[in-house]
Amino acid sequence: MKTSHGARPRATRVTLLTHSYWPENSPPQRRWTALLKEFCAYGWEFDVVTPVAHFPAGRREFAPGLAGRAFRRQKGQFTELIRRVPYLPHGNSHLARLLDHCFSAAMSVPLGLLTRRPDVVIATAPSLPILAAGYLLARLRGVPLIVEMRDAWPDLARDSRMVRGRVKSVVEMAVDFIQKRADLVVTVTEGFAETLRSRGLKNVKTVSNGLHVDTIPFLGSPEPERDVFEALYLGNHGKSQRLDVVIRASALVGDAMHLHLVGHGTQSPALEKLAADLGAPVTFHPSLHGQDVMDRYASADTCIVSLRDDWKSFETTIPSKTYEVLAVGRHVTAVVKGEAARIIEDAEAGDIVPSSPEAVAALWRELAADRSRLVRSDASRQWVKEHADYAQLAEKYMDLISELLGETPATPGNQALS
Numbered sequence: 001m002k003t004s005h006g007a008r009p010r011a012t013r014v015t016l017l018t019h020s021y022w023p024e025n026s027p028p029q030r031r032w033t034a035l036l037k038e039f040c041a042y043g044w045e046f047d048v049v050t051p052v053a054h055f056p057a058g059r060r061e062f063a064p065g066l067a068g069r070a071f072r073r074q075k076g077q078f079t080e081l082i083r084r085v086p087y088l089p090h091g092n093s094h095l096a097r098l099l100d101h102c103f104s105a106a107m108s109v110p111l112g113l114l115t116r117r118p119d120v121v122i123a124t125a126p127s128l129p130i131l132a133a134g135y136l137l138a139r140l141r142g143v144p145l146i147v148e149m150r151d152a153w154p155d156l157a158r159d160s161r162m163v164r165g166r167v168k169s170v171v172e173m174a175v176d177f178i179q180k181r182a183d184l185v186v187t188v189t190e191g192f193a194e195t196l197r198s199r200g201l202k203n204v205k206t207v208s209n210g211l212h213v214d215t216i217p218f219l220g221s222p223e224p225e226r227d228v229f230e231a232l233y234l235g236n237h238g239k240s241q242r243l244d245v246v247i248r249a250s251a252l253v254g255d256a257m258h259l260h261l262v263g264h265g266t267q268s269p270a271l272e273k274l275a276a277d278l279g280a281p282v283t284f285h286p287s288l289h290g291q292d293v294m295d296r297y298a299s300a301d302t303c304i305v306s307l308r309d310d311w312k313s314f315e316t317t318i319p320s321k322t323y324e325v326l327a328v329g330r331h332v333t334a335v336v337k338g339e340a341a342r343i344i345e346d347a348e349a350g351d352i353v354p355s356s357p358e359a360v361a362a363l364w365r366e367l368a369a370d371r372s373r374l375v376r377s378d379a380s381r382q383w384v385k386e387h388a389d390y391a392q393l394a395e396k397y398m399d400l401i402s403e404l405l406g407e408t409p410a411t412p413g414n415q416a417l418s
Contacts, residue, residue, distance in 0.1 A: 019127035038394030105129035191316030210388030232300035237265030248357035347383035
């Protein structure tokens with residue numbers, strides 16, 4: 001079938017390897033659900049090889065009709081076919097999660113050989129074992145490999161000390177080996193793309209994260225008068241976010257404010273204990289979806305985007321919720337550096353503050369005293385429309401794949417987005 005993205009006798013066919021996919025709610029799921037909506041609308045064919053849905057609890061919490069069954073074919077939300085591999089049940093242990101990822105990645109290779117022969121294989125990190133599975137599958141099928149680096153690996157592993165000593169060097173060498181042998185490396189930030197180019201990688205392109213802007217309402221400014229200042233964080237509660245900083249900041253401000261933390265993560269129990277010990281004005285919420293998320297945004301005076309400032313890899317990292325916060329139009333408390341900070345500045349979205357409880361508390365006191373600073377234009381939303389709308393991002397991705405396969409891109413002008 002001939003499509004607008006090339007002159008093939010049939011649609012371009014892709015095998016996508018990912019450690020998390022629909023119906024789960026995770027960064028790779030959100031990214032690839034949004035991208036596949038656009039890819040499939042252009043007639044592209046996808047086989048998604050992924051584990052039986054078990055994120056985040058490490059066990060299946062969905063009905064079999066949604067979670068899928070191991071080695072069974074399942075229809076996706078669009079025209080994609082999902083091929084599920086088994087998983088190892090686990091809790092919050094990093095070792096248990098790693099073993100689960102290794103097991104599922106190993107099973108992805110033989111199952112990937114049973115799918116329709118693709119034109120290209122895409123393996124999306126940060127599940128590092130998936131990169132190895134993608135490399136093996138692409139070589140066995142004799143097709144190009146696209147490695148998608150959604151985080152700054154292996155730099156992040158080095159900063160977080162997830163691996164040490166000789167193991168550390170083995171992990172770094174393995175990732176470097178695969179990146180250098182991939183036909184295309186796709187990053188989600190231009191900063192990390194430049195880092196990889198400086199290491200000698202030639203074919204590196206950036207397709208950022210984003211969202212479908214038209215599906216997100218613009219909320220504008222909060223109420224002009226209010227007795228209690230509300231701050232909101234939505235996302236992962238892990239080591240990377242250093243949410244202890246904003247909890248300590250809320251304790252310094254006291255009853256004049258309230259902090260809402262939505263989500264879950266490995267640090268959730270410790271954060272809840274810290275808030276209780278400090279008597280901080282914090283409410284913890286489970287992960288929210290749909291209208292519940294919008295209601296929480298509507299109640300907030302400022303939204304927090306946070307990454308710890310002592311890991312160099314985070315200078316080229318952008319928290320996945322950043323684009324959503326920009327699109328709704330709320331003021332942003334940005335506890336970030338590097339590329340994420342530049343985006344907040346370019347989008348005129350809020351205030352960038354150092355990662356210290358005292359600095360964050362001081363900002364919140366200032367905002368509560370002068371609520372005119374919370375009044376936002378639609379500049380941040382317009383920035384997302386121009387730079388991070390998935391309709392444009394998917395077209396750019398399709399053009400990159402078409403060029404890799406020696407086909408004529410449908411929208412050559414999209415290369416200006418690089």
